[in-house]
Amino acid sequence: MAPIRPAEEAERCPQPSLSEEQEASEYLVARCKKIRTSDYMLFSSDALVHIASDSKASEKYTWLGERLRLTFKMMRSDSRLIRTMCHSHGLMQCSSKNPQVNVIWMGAPVKSVKMRELMPWQRLNQFPRSTELTKKDRLYENIERSKSIFGEAYDFIPEFYVTPRENQKMEIAFDRVLKEVTAAGGELCFPGEFIVKPTNSRQGKGIFFANSMADIPAEGPLLVSRYLKDPYLVNNHKFDLRIYVAVTSFYPLVAYVYSEGLARLASRPYDTSASSADSNEYVHLTNYSINKNSTSFVRNESMSSEDLGHKWTLGALLRYVENEGKDAKLLMLRIEDLIVKSLLSIQNSVATASRTTLRFACTNFELFGFDVLVDQALKPWLLEVNLSPSLACDAPLDSLLKTRLIADLLNLACVPLLDKKIIDSVTPALRKSMNASQDSETSDPDELELDPKCAKTLKRRPVGLKRSVLTKKIVSGNTSLIPNTEKKFDQIVRKVELEEGRRGDFIRVFPRNGTWGMYSPVMEDLGSDDFDERLFAEVITKKNMKNSSEQIATSSSSSSSSHSTFSSSAFSSMRIEEVSDLFHDVMMECSKYPSLADVPIEVREIISPWYEEASEYTKKITQDGETYASKLPTIRSTARLRTKSCAEFYEVRKVQMAKKKEAEAAAAKENEPVVLQAVAAKRVV
Numbered sequence: 001m002a003p004i005r006p007a008e009e010a011e012r013c014p015q016p017s018l019s020e021e022q023e024a025s026e027y028l029v030a031r032c033k034k035i036r037t038s039d040y041m042l043f044s045s046d047a048l049v050h051i052a053s054d055s056k057a058s059e060k061y062t063w064l065g066e067r068l069r070l071t072f073k074m075m076r077s078d079s080r081l082i083r084t085m086c087h088s089h090g091l092m093q094c095s096s097k098n099p100q101v102n103v104i105w106m107g108a109p110v111k112s113v114k115m116r117e118l119m120p121w122q123r124l125n126q127f128p129r130s131t132e133l134t135k136k137d138r139l140y141e142n143i144e145r146s147k148s149i150f151g152e153a154y155d156f157i158p159e160f161y162v163t164p165r166e167n168q169k170m171e172i173a174f175d176r177v178l179k180e181v182t183a184a185g186g187e188l189c190f191p192g193e194f195i196v197k198p199t200n201s202r203q204g205k206g207i208f209f210a211n212s213m214a215d216i217p218a219e220g221p222l223l224v225s226r227y228l229k230d231p232y233l234v235n236n237h238k239f240d241l242r243i244y245v246a247v248t249s250f251y252p253l254v255a256y257v258y259s260e261g262l263a264r265l266a267s268r269p270y271d272t273s274a275s276s277a278d279s280n281e282y283v284h285l286t287n288y289s290i291n292k293n294s295t296s297f298v299r300n301e302s303m304s305s306e307d308l309g310h311k312w313t314l315g316a317l318l319r320y321v322e323n324e325g326k327d328a329k330l331l332m333l334r335i336e337d338l339i340v341k342s343l344l345s346i347q348n349s350v351a352t353a354s355r356t357t358l359r360f361a362c363t364n365f366e367l368f369g370f371d372v373l374v375d376q377a378l379k380p381w382l383l384e385v386n387l388s389p390s391l392a393c394d395a396p397l398d399s400l401l402k403t404r405l406i407a408d409l410l411n412l413a414c415v416p417l418l419d420k421k422i423i424d425s426v427t428p429a430l431r432k433s434m435n436a437s438q439d440s441e442t443s444d445p446d447e448l449e450l451d452p453k454c455a456k457t458l459k460r461r462p463v464g465l466k467r468s469v470l471t472k473k474i475v476s477g478n479t480s481l482i483p484n485t486e487k488k489f490d491q492i493v494r495k496v497e498l499e500e501g502r503r504g505d506f507i508r509v510f511p512r513n514g515t516w517g518m519y520s521p522v523m524e525d526l527g528s529d530d531f532d533e534r535l536f537a538e539v540i541t542k543k544n545m546k547n548s549s550e551q552i553a554t555s556s557s558s559s560s561s562s563h564s565t566f567s568s569s570a571f572s573s574m575r576i577e578e579v580s581d582l583f584h585d586v587m588m589e590c591s592k593y594p595s596l597a598d599v600p601i602e603v604r605e606i607i608s609p610w611y612e613e614a615s616e617y618t619k620k621i622t623q624d625g626e627t628y629a630s631k632l633p634t635i636r637s638t639a640r641l642r643t644k645s646c647a648e649f650y651e652v653r654k655v656q657m658a659k660k661k662e663a664e665a666a667a668a669k670e671n672e673p674v675v676l677q678a679v680a681a682k683r684v685v
């Protein structure tokens, strides 16, 4: 069944009439009834259409958040999109110090002590230790580690070294490359055989090229990686892909890829022979933040053309690839594969940290921005993974895509609908329980009980949310407040099932039909819990069994078999481990298997449903005849709900920002324009 988009869900309720008050109140009653059947907030990009005008229409999105007094806070982030989305759904922004908040949006790594304080109804956009993925050197080292354990299945990052600790190895690599190139009668690549990046920089800052140790400065750490000099070109321009990935659980792993993404093109044609040094950055780096400064950069101001200028949609790029006679959907399966493997490479670290850090299941979710470079054989290479990828809406297509992305992401996060009164009354008891369980590590957390006073308060049910999961649990009395590992697992299973109807344009890539068989041989053993295997059994196998028994019941003549099992005749002569080996070979060897037709039948049978689903990536993101808002709305002041302390903070901040801008403008006048230099001139920025 196709997932219900929140907008559709909202549309099922009667529309409020602007003229007749009675009709409006009937609408609210109907909406109220509808919402009570759900325990979680529904976010919709449509809400943003109405928030700018003082119209009644926006009430249908804001009234519930306002009535329950839901709140959000933003820390080390000032994303206008997140603020607009939350305000459009009636959430009030509170100060960064407020602990009683529903949604926390962090733009930088969160300390584990903060995560320990998370309450079951709170949602935080980060997992502990996910920086293992988002710090460049850690990402590369983690994948390299998996490669050393599981072999070529993890061959999707360029050869790399981290300075200064791998200087010796790097010197040998420089010599080796020089010998290889001269033996082949060629010349070292322009602008360099290696690309060098500070491990914690962003937006292309500090990048330069190197051909020998003499080009590497002593200070570090720097990530020196092999420059992929044969990129797939679009109209003779290099590009990279920004793929959005949501993770709602690391152990068991539950990962989604957004079907809409971006392709960022270099603003000058690709050329490795020689070129004027001052254009290098616009030829070899595809960062939007760099190329937007190029005189050749063309901004896409149109909503109807997805392939105009130097920032395209992912779908437009894939359609271009298809028009060139290549298998774009197989490319996307390979990208999904490298995403799953990157997440698996840090699963152990995150799971270990989560065990001691996260008291409740389902409180965390995370959005990653995967940057992928595609080479001429159509092999995707992972360049880096971004923590809190840019949500700036600089172009009409940007704002359309990112607004939907954030609405769908927050729906996956499942923000509980819980009145502030309930939260306020439960919190002290829950905190007491959490502290108690922390003090006595050996005691069984299941023994902890809620203060009877609290249960009594809850029984009054201030807004009648009697189906709220949390309320139900606490009111029922003798239940645990801090779930043990098994209970957490059950909650995750239920949430994954719930996510299926709330995923919008996200495609679940793990777990899905066939993933356990294909990936378990390249996954680390995380202990006797076997959560990944058990989740697969709960969410995939059981569903398949149900579907096949329904199929048998409805059509006795049906002979089709499930893709998740290996009962097909094609597998009769092959063991599952052999099919898995073949699968990873197919994922890595792009020249050997350029299209689905070249993929051996054993693997094809498994990936065919994934391949069909990959059609979602190639679709246009707008529909002909429909109109869309081309930029983020300015929220009307009455809807910009902020707590007093938060409003004061913003006043101070406004003054600080104005001062900072003035200082920057003065500094910019003094500085020379910065350009990327080739190897000879070395440093950038």
Ligand SMILES: Nc1ncnc2c1ncn2[C@@H]1O[C@H](COP(=O)(O)OP(=O)(O)OP(=O)(O)O)[C@@H](O)[C@H]1O
Binding pocket: 158, 195, 197, 201, 202, 203, 204, 205, 207, 225, 226, 227, 228, 229, 239, 240, 284, 285, 286, 287, 289, 371, 373, 383, 384, 386
């Ligand atoms: N190994 C490589 N081979 C070829 N090109 C590369 C390689 N590594 C990086 N690039 C190019 O350099 C650009 C910047 O690299 P990268 O994304 O790793 O840096 P960044 O500064 O972290 O960028 P951002 O955070 O804005 O995504 C890439 O978009 C890509 O075009």
